Amino acid sequence: MNILFLGAPGCGKGTQSKILIERYGIPQISTGDLLREEMGSKSDLGAKIKDIMAKGEFVDDELVLSLVSKKIESEECKKGFILDGFPRNLTQAKSLDVLLSRISKSIDYVMLIDVPDEVLIERCTGRLLCDTCDYIGNKDRGENVGDPCPVAEGTLYQRDDDKEDTVRNRLKVFKEQTSPIIDFYQDKGILQRLVGGNDPKLLSNKIIEILDK
Numbered sequence: 001m002n003i004l005f006l007g008a009p010g011c012g013k014g015t016q017s018k019i020l021i022e023r024y025g026i027p028q029i030s031t032g033d034l035l036r037e038e039m040g041s042k043s044d045l046g047a048k049i050k051d052i053m054a055k056g057e058f059v060d061d062e063l064v065l066s067l068v069s070k071k072i073e074s075e076e077c078k079k080g081f082i083l084d085g086f087p088r089n090l091t092q093a094k095s096l097d098v099l100l101s102r103i104s105k106s107i108d109y110v111m112l113i114d115v116p117d118e119v120l121i122e123r124c125t126g127r128l129l130c131d132t133c134d135y136i137g138n139k140d141r142g143e144n145v146g147d148p149c150p151v152a153e154g155t156l157y158q159r160d161d162d163k164e165d166t167v168r169n170r171l172k173v174f175k176e177q178t179s180p181i182i183d184f185y186q187d188k189g190i191l192q193r194l195v196g197g198n199d200p201k202l203l204s205n206k207i208i209e210i211l212d213k
């Protein structure tokens with residue numbers, strides 16, 4: 001089962017991916033996470049990535065594609081995978097097709113999660129991450145940067161690119177560069193349009209219904 005999540009920053013791609021990992025036992029490939037890992041390694045490349053991400057722009061297609069292909073071709077993706085945050089433009093979508101056909105695979109479902117802009121901005125700017133586990137906190141629940149994580153021994157922090165100006169730019173870049181791939185997958189007949197609300201469980205039930213059909 002090869003699944004692809006499509007949607008603007010903060011639409012819930014990561015949260016839904018994590019629910020599907022548990023249910024279907026297939027790994028998530030998040031290019032954002034892979035890039036943040038590279039950033040954490042303090043290499044020259046990491047510093048370049050940090051700079052691009054801080055502006056809310058896209059990292060070089062070739063670099064992202066090489067990270068994704070390494071994962072997709074690995075043993076852990078034999079039974080399937082969940083792509084989160086890739087492809088983000090038409091060049092990447094077409095390169096993904098080439099990569100997959102070379103290894104006799106294809107995308108089975110493209111899940112497009114639609115959420116209004118103002119909700120996305122509120123979600124991203126309020127979002128807090130744990131530096132140790134997958135916990136996602138929220139300033140609206142009274143949590144703050146530096147608080148201890150309620151589930152692991154970590155500390156909550158805010159992603160640099162979740163600051164409001166950067167979030168607005170990420171949304172602009174999404175509309176300009178990522179939106180065209182919606183038609184690309186619509187034409188292939190594998191696109192599912194979903195409306196994301198405030199309840200991740202409701203959305204995941206809908207997704208699971210589609211996948212289990």
Ligand code: AMP
Pocket residue numbers: 009031032033035052053056057058059060061064084085086087088092161170
């Ligand atoms: P995300 O965690 O998916 O929101 O991604 C965070 C940032 O990583 C994005 O704003 C981009 O700067 C970069 N990034 C993630 N995925 C890609 C991609 N497929 N192509 C280019 N840049 C990406």
